Amino acid sequence: MTRTMADDRRPLDASWLHRQRRHFRLWRRFLGQAVVRETHYRAHFATTLLVGLVELGLGVVPILLLFGFAQEVQGWSRAEVITLVGVYQIVTGLMAAFVAPNLQRMTSYITEGELDGVLLRPVSSQFYLTLRWINVAELSNVASGIAVLVIGLVQSGASPNAAQVLQAFVLAACGLVLLATVWSALAFLAFWLQSVGPIAYIYLNLVEAGRYPLAFFPVAVRAFLTFAFPVAFASTYPAQALAGDLGWTPVAGGVALVVVAVTLVRLLWRRGLRTYASASS
Amino acid sequence: MSTVVRNLRVLRRMTAAQIVGASIYRGAWTIFMVANICVPIISLLIWRTAIANGARLPIDERYVTTYFVLLSFVTMATSSWMTGFLAEYIRLGRLSSWMVRPASVLLSFVANNLSEKVLKLIALVPMIGVLWWIFRDSMNIPAGPGRWTVFAVSIVLGAILVFTIDLLIGSLAFWMDDVTALAQARLIIASVLSGAVVPLALMPDWSRGFIDNQPFRFTVSFPVEIVAGNLSGQELLVGLGIQAGYVVVLGILARLVWSAGLRAYSAVGA
Amino acid sequence: MTNTFEASSRRLPVIAATGLTKTYTFHKQQAGLAGALRSLVRRTYETRLAVDEITFTIDRGEVVGLLGPNGAGKTTTLKLLSGLLYVTSGELEVLGFTPSDRKHDYLRRIALVMGQKTMLWWDVPAMETLLLHKDMYGLGAKEFDRNVAELAELLEVQDLLNVQVRKVSLGERMKLELMAALVHGPEILFLDEPTIGLDVVAKARVRTFLAEVNKLRGTTILVTSHDMDDIEALCSRVMIIDDGRLQYDGGLDELVHAARPRKLVRATYASEVDGSRLAAGEGVTGVDTDGLTITLEVDRERAGDVLGQLTRIGPLVDLDVADADIEEIMRDLFLRRGTLGDA
Numbered sequence: 001m002t003r004t005m006a007d008d009r010r011p012l013d014a015s016w017l018h019r020q021r022r023h024f025r026l027w028r029r030f031l032g033q034a035v036v037r038e039t040h041y042r043a044h045f046a047t048t049l050l051v052g053l054v055e056l057g058l059g060v061v062p063i064l065l066l067f068g069f070a071q072e073v074q075g076w077s078r079a080e081v082i083t084l085v086g087v088y089q090i091v092t093g094l095m096a097a098f099v100a101p102n103l104q105r106m107t108s109y110i111t112e113g114e115l116d117g118v119l120l121r122p123v124s125s126q127f128y129l130t131l132r133w134i135n136v137a138e139l140s141n142v143a144s145g146i147a148v149l150v151i152g153l154v155q156s157g158a159s160p161n162a163a164q165v166l167q168a169f170v171l172a173a174c175g176l177v178l179l180a181t182v183w184s185a186l187a188f189l190a191f192w193l194q195s196v197g198p199i200a201y202i203y204l205n206l207v208e209a210g211r212y213p214l215a216f217f218p219v220a221v222r223a224f225l226t227f228a229f230p231v232a233f234a235s236t237y238p239a240q241a242l243a244g245d246l247g248w249t250p251v252a253g254g255v256a257l258v259v260v261a262v263t264l265v266r267l268l269w270r271r272g273l274r275t276y277a278s279a280s281s
Numbered sequence: 282m283s284t285v286v287r288n289l290r291v292l293r294r295m296t297a298a299q300i301v302g303a304s305i306y307r308g309a310w311t312i313f314m315v316a317n318i319c320v321p322i323i324s325l326l327i328w329r330t331a332i333a334n335g336a337r338l339p340i341d342e343r344y345v346t347t348y349f350v351l352l353s354f355v356t357m358a359t360s361s362w363m364t365g366f367l368a369e370y371i372r373l374g375r376l377s378s379w380m381v382r383p384a385s386v387l388l389s390f391v392a393n394n395l396s397e398k399v400l401k402l403i404a405l406v407p408m409i410g411v412l413w414w415i416f417r418d419s420m421n422i423p424a425g426p427g428r429w430t431v432f433a434v435s436i437v438l439g440a441i442l443v444f445t446i447d448l449l450i451g452s453l454a455f456w457m458d459d460v461t462a463l464a465q466a467r468l469i470i471a472s473v474l475s476g477a478v479v480p481l482a483l484m485p486d487w488s489r490g491f492i493d494n495q496p497f498r499f500t501v502s503f504p505v506e507i508v509a510g511n512l513s514g515q516e517l518l519v520g521l522g523i524q525a526g527y528v529v530v531l532g533i534l535a536r537l538v539w540s541a542g543l544r545a546y547s548a549v550g551a
Numbered sequence: 552m553t554n555t556f557e558a559s560s561r562r563l564p565v566i567a568a569t570g571l572t573k574t575y576t577f578h579k580q581q582a583g584l585a586g587a588l589r590s591l592v593r594r595t596y597e598t599r600l601a602v603d604e605i606t607f608t609i610d611r612g613e614v615v616g617l618l619g620p621n622g623a624g625k626t627t628t629l630k631l632l633s634g635l636l637y638v639t640s641g642e643l644e645v646l647g648f649t650p651s652d653r654k655h656d657y658l659r660r661i662a663l664v665m666g667q668k669t670m671l672w673w674d675v676p677a678m679e680t681l682l683l684h685k686d687m688y689g690l691g692a693k694e695f696d697r698n699v700a701e702l703a704e705l706l707e708v709q710d711l712l713n714v715q716v717r718k719v720s721l722g723e724r725m726k727l728e729l730m731a732a733l734v735h736g737p738e739i740l741f742l743d744e745p746t747i748g749l750d751v752v753a754k755a756r757v758r759t760f761l762a763e764v765n766k767l768r769g770t771t772i773l774v775t776s777h778d779m780d781d782i783e784a785l786c787s788r789v790m791i792i793d794d795g796r797l798q799y800d801g802g803l804d805e806l807v808h809a810a811r812p813r814k815l816v817r818a819t820y821a822s823e824v825d826g827s828r829l830a831a832g833e834g835v836t837g838v839d840t841d842g843l844t845i846t847l848e849v850d851r852e853r854a855g856d857v858l859g860q861l862t863r864i865g866p867l868v869d870l871d872v873a874d875a876d877i878e879e880i881m882r883d884l885f886l887r888r889g890t891l892g893d894a
Contacts, residue, residue: 002567002608006646007738012689019655025685026686033679047462054469061322062479069483070336116635117670120663122655123687198312205319212323216330277637277651 012122024125034134048137056089056144059211074215079156079211083131084239086149087168088210091176091234093141099180101133103187107197110190115276126269130184153242160242167241167251174254175234179207181261188265191272210235232256291384292392299396307400314404318353322412323350324479340482340510345422348480349511350412355504356477357401359439363390364388364464367451372458376546387448387539394444421509428507431517435504438524443500445531448539476502482510496531499524562876563565564608565771566632572639573602573627601627601794604641609773611738614765616786616803617775618881624795625775629741632773646738656710659688662732666744669724670715672733677727678712682733690737695734702730706760722753729757733764740764742758742774746781758784813848816857817871820844824865831892845866 013019038045041167063085067078109115109129118128153160160168183203190196210231214222226232233254240246303310328345332338338345370376370386379386413420423429450467453462472478474497481502484492492498503520506512512520576598582765609615617625630636631643634650634657643650648657663847664670672680685695702792703709706726711719725745726833743759746754762785764770776782782789782803789806799806813836826840826847834850835857849857854872861867 002569002644003563004565004567004644004647005563006565006648009660012659021535022686022689026683029683030687033675033683037675047465051465051469055467058469058473058478058725061473065479065483065485066327066331066336068485070331070334073331073334073336113668116630116663116665117668118659119632119635119653120661121687122658190297195309198309198316201313202316202319205316208320209323212327216327218326234320241882274637277635 024109026123027131030132030134031136035173036138038136045137045140046276048135049140052093052138053144055189056085056141056148059089060085060148063077070270074213076090076213076215077156079152080239081152083149083152083156083158084213084235085211086145086147086152087238087242089145089148089187090237091144091172091179092207092210093138093145093146094176095179095183096141097135097138098131098187099183100138101135102130103183105126105133105199106190106202107195110276111194119273125203125273126266130180157244160244164241164244164246167246167248168238169253171241171246171254172238174251174258175230175232175238177258178181178230178233178261181265185265185268188268188272190277195268207231213239227257230261242265286385288388291421292388295389295392296395299392300399301398303396307404310397310400311404314353314357314401314408317357318405318408318412321349321352324352338481338483343421344482344509344511345418345480346416346419348505350409350416350420351505352403352477352501354405354409355436355439356475356501357405358436359443359500359504360398361394361440361443361444361447363394364447364451364467365461366390367448368454368460368464371451371454371542371546380543380547391471404482408453410496417548423508431521432504432507433505434519435499435524438521439500439504440529440530441528442496442524445528446500448535449531452535452538452542455545471497471500474498475500482506494523496527498526503532553606559836561851564610566607566609566645566773568608568632568641568643569606571602571605571631571638571643572600572640573624573631573636574601574639575601583708589692600630601791602794605792605795605797606641607790607797607800609771611771612765612769613668613677613788614772614774615788616782616791617773617792618782619798625792626743628792629663629743629773629775634658660736660738661741662735662737662739663741664732664745665745666725666742666747669716669728671727675686676713678706679746680716680731681712682712682732684734694736698734699730699834700767702733705763706730706756722749722756725749725753725757726760726885727891729774733770736768737770739771739773742772742776744776745774746776746778754780755779761785771838809876813850814854815846815848815873816854816861817844817846817869817873818861818867819869821866821868826864827862829860832860 013022044275063078063081066073067081071077105114106129109118115125115129118125121128183200186199187196188204189199193199206229209217209221209229210226214225214232214236219224222232237246237250237254243253289300303531308426325346328338328349329342332342340348367390370379376386379389446467450460450464457463474495475491481492482497499520503524505516506520575753576596597792605628618623619625620725625638631638632645632650634653637651646660648654650657663726670680671677672683672825681695681699684690691697699712703712706729708723708730711727713724716724719727729745740761745761746757749757758781761772761774765772772785774781786803788801789799789803791806792796820843823843824840824845826838826845827847829835829847832849832853836848838845838847845861847857856874858870859872
């Protein structure tokens with residue numbers, strides 16, 4: 001066949017590490033622009049903050065009522081469940097700030113051909129599609145989550161040591177990544193289903209289960225919330241780690257699950273892209 | 282031909298047309314309903330666990346189970362989602378094209394409400410059926426058709442009530458630039474006070490007098506209580522009376538606000 | 552950049568396609584949930600040939616127009632070249648890369664602008680998009696500033712860079728769009744209907760700019776357009792794709808010549824005349840008498856005779872002779888599909 005030629009240029013990334021650095025720099029630009037944008041919409045920030053606070057309060061209502069009728073449920077005290085709600089609020093707040101705004105756009109990316117504009121860029125398309133848009137105002141929910149977490153810890157009198165804090169941190173990070181992969185997987189179904197708006201809605205309702213300890217559910221549901229829809233890593237496990245009831249085994253399990261989930265989503269993404277590139281016109 | 286009959290004919294035609302139009306999205310409706318039923322199921326499991334753990338609730342397991350199994354059905358049957366759309370009609374001046382027609386724009390909103398509700402309930406009923414079957418041993422099932430009739434009447438009244446509240450808040454767009462924050466606040470308040478999050482029977486004692494008589498109870502909780510709870514005949518009658526009262530009072534209020542709004546709208550134009 | 556262009560030019564093409572073919576396979580899905588479930592079990596596939604064994608090469612610095620009716624395969628070809636679609640069969644190499652691998656080192660060397668789709672971030676100034684591209688394409692600060700300054704001057708958009716994109720006019724937005732596409736210095740620019748929806752002045756600006764970019768930077772440009780003025784102004788070479796096949800590949804002049812364009816004649820008289828005799832003339836077609844006006848088409852060689860006839864048949868007030876529109880030529884070509892092969 002006929003060969004072609006191009007200008008001599010230094011490669012875009014000299015190494016794998018350079019490539020990651022370029023992507024990180026790009027992400028920092030996303031964040032910077034989102035912050036600037038948010039300052040133009042102060043009303044939006046105020047509304048998000050207020051709605052977030054009310055929703056947080058509302059989420060605590062069933063728990064407060066529940067512990068009005070019982071001192072302890074399945075070995076969980078009220079203060080421990082409040083700690084758990086704090087962790088849940090932080091993780092879901094991070095999701096809402098960094099991941100959710102992107103996956104909500106998947107439908108329009110695919111049906112309106114905006115994906116073409118992304119595929120033409122010399123960046124990882126999955127990275128771009130998952131992290132391009134940031135809703136800074138949602139970070140206020142992370143702040144309120146931290147406050148709730150502290151209240152819960154103080155009330156329960158827990159004094160986690162460094163190892164336990166590390167465990168909780170790693171578990172919560174696993175929870176964040178796992179939730180993001182689950183949502184990505186649901187969003188990537190848009191390659192085949194065209195519209196995934198309602199599916200995102202299922203996610204938002206299912207994730208509510210994370211407001212309660214795993215132990216509050218029947219065994220089958222616990223397995224579902226650990227492995228299939230792993231919201232347990234975003235609330236129950238980190239809260240248990242902070243209470244000191246958890247060893248390193250669940251942490252290792254969480255990391256292993258992350259590896260599996262990320263690999264699967266990566267495969268799904270490749271399959272989807274393949275479908276897109278051979279079917280779109 | 283009387284106005285009422287003509288309007289009813291228009292309504293029937295519009296509803297039929299909207300059902301045909303909206304049924305294209307039945308796949309999406311089904312998924313929406315699956316999502317809608319998630320939170321009641323979560324609540325159901327939580328409260329059953331609490332009871333199994335010896336929590337001393339003022340209501341028993343049968344009440345809790347029946348309540349949450351029926352909750353998503355009643356919430357859907359009485360729901361309304363027109364605030365945002367109505368506000369948009371008013372703000373963007375789309376109302377004008379309706380004002381030259383011999384039928385109220387509200388008729389189209391009623392038609393939209395009815396048609397989507399029919400489709401959503403068709404998707405929802407089988408799911409409720411499955412839940413019912415799973416928990417059949419701990420469901421309260423009222424004997425005789427009497428209670429079921431009252432249940433149905435109460436749902437219709439509840440639906441009118443919700444629609445009226447929606448209309449009231451949407452109408453504020455005649456005077457306010459942005460009603461979305463208000464609409465959102467109302468949704469959040471309503472979710473607690475209507476019993477959509479926690480059965481109102483579990484609310485603390487000090488709040489009883491207020492909780493039992495505020496209007497939102499009659500949008501969701503009251504119809505569910507008719508089947509799930511042990512309302513006495515007298516409580517039932519009083520409840521229906523209050524519900525009807527709210528429908529009339531809020532209905533008159535909404536009617537006044539709406540016509541005042543229309544007058545303001547015609548005066549200024551948009 | 553310009554130096555290497557001078558030094559290494561002309562030895563190898565930048566785009567080479569051999570027997571390039573693209574078929575779409577899509578499974579027919581019955582409507583509704585039941586249909587969707589059924590199609591999970593048993594799928595009926597249909598294929599459509601969008602690009603059919605196209606072979607061509609494009610050299611560095613060429614500006615090539617891609618023509619053809621709607622659905623002929625132009626956009627598909629552009630998408631294949633830019634790596635958005637996988638090749639079904641045949642071979643395709645661009646700048647030493649296989650486009651569909653979408654290697655970052657390939658993507659940084661090309662740009663695609665679609666007239667109908669914006670790549671700009673709508674509610675912030677264009678500068679923000681440019682800065683995003685700076686990080687995305689790993690541009691150094693100096694290189695970035697130089698490119699921005701140069702492009703902004705050529706396009707006369709210095710004042711627009713810090714205005715919200717939604718607030719600028721359509722024509723200005725296309726300029727910003729081009730700027731965003733070129734800020735990383737691509738070697739090949741793919742343009743899909745770049746002037747669609749623009750007014751005459753804006754169209755002319757865009758054309759001038761593209762010609763300048765091609766001259767200054769040696770950028771290879773492949774452009775599809777419905778606007779023949781675009782093609783006439785920019786392209787020395789055109790490729791005509793119809794029904795997925797390459798029907799013509801050559802100079803624009805040869806195309807016009809090959810189509811043997813005719814003259815359009817319009818004669819206006821002071822009193823009513825009878826033009827029916829003209830129709831009998833050799834090489835004359837489309838005679839239309841409408842009261843005081845006669846319009847007709849005539850072969851180039853016979854034009855003199857016919858003009859003479861026209862002056863004789865009545866009191867001539869006005870006479871207008873024009874070349875047949877290039878769009879007419881194209882339409883003609885597609886109607887006489889296939890006759891062009893030996894042109």
